[in-house]
């Protein structure tokens with residue numbers, strides 16, 4: 001079976017409100033990042049892929065299955081929605097048994113698969129805990145368990161690291177990267193760091209349109225030659241902020257060290273630096289010309 005997701009000229013909306021406009025993407029095995037501001041349409045795209053909302057027009061093909069084969073598509077996709085809060089009063093193992101049965105996994109396979117996956121996400125010792133007693137990070141890992149119980153070819157995770165502490169965030173990213181060795185994993189997020197450390201390819205969605213689709217390095221390169229560090233005296237900072245796109249700043253008392261994106265002729269005190277993926281992303285989001 002073809003291990004690719006092909007999306008062509010996809011249009012999706014809610015009632016009269018159109019949210020996705022002519023989205024086209026080709027996604028292959030490994031980790032793929034979908035980056036965009038809040039409200040850009042990431043969750044809508046994820047839901048359309050899983051078949052939870054209808055598409056207005058366009059084509060979807062998931063590993064050889066077209067969007068008309070909804071039931072079959074669901075059987076090869078695992079999905080962790082943004083809000084994952086199921087069966088709070090059930091114990092971890094009870095919930096998995098229930099979910100596995102709903103997915104029509106036979107009892108013997110379910111038992112061995114549950115063991116395997118709980119171990120993979122390091123929750124094997126917590127199987128007797130009630131779901132409401134799990135921490136945010138544990139709950140997210142349980143979310144992955146329910147999504148991969150039926151061993152899908154595709155795993156879709158929507159904003160999975162929001163609210164996690166740094167250690168749990170790294171653990172979660174590594175887990176996804178391991179899973180991506182033999183699956184298509186789509187990670188939707190507005191956190192640039194999540195993409196930077198795990199995804200070789202990404203798309204940026206802005207206002208329901210794809211504004212970038214390509215290798216992660218390429219987005220970083222887009223800000224090359226336009227990224228500067230500038231030490232700005234406190235007395236000038238207000239005016240400076242009005243003129244330039246500041247991507248970060250650090251206060252050193254007498255002066256503020258800023259990082260800016262700027263395409264005009266630099267001033268003497270501008271020190272050119274190598275861009276990060278965040279600079280590249282912001283360069284795309286803002287239409288950066290000369291000064292603001």
Ligand SMILES: Nc1ncnc2c1ncn2[C@@H]1O[C@H](COP(=O)(O)OP(=O)(O)OP(=O)(O)O)[C@@H](O)[C@H]1O
Pocket residue numbers: 014017019036037038039040041042043044045082159190
């Ligand atoms: N059920 C719905 N009915 C009507 N409009 C909706 C619905 N769900 C989402 N929208 C709208 O669609 C647009 C895209 O929302 P979506 O949740 O897909 O964005 P997102 O990129 O996932 O954002 P976030 O990171 O905040 O979840 C927003 O304007 C939102 O208000």
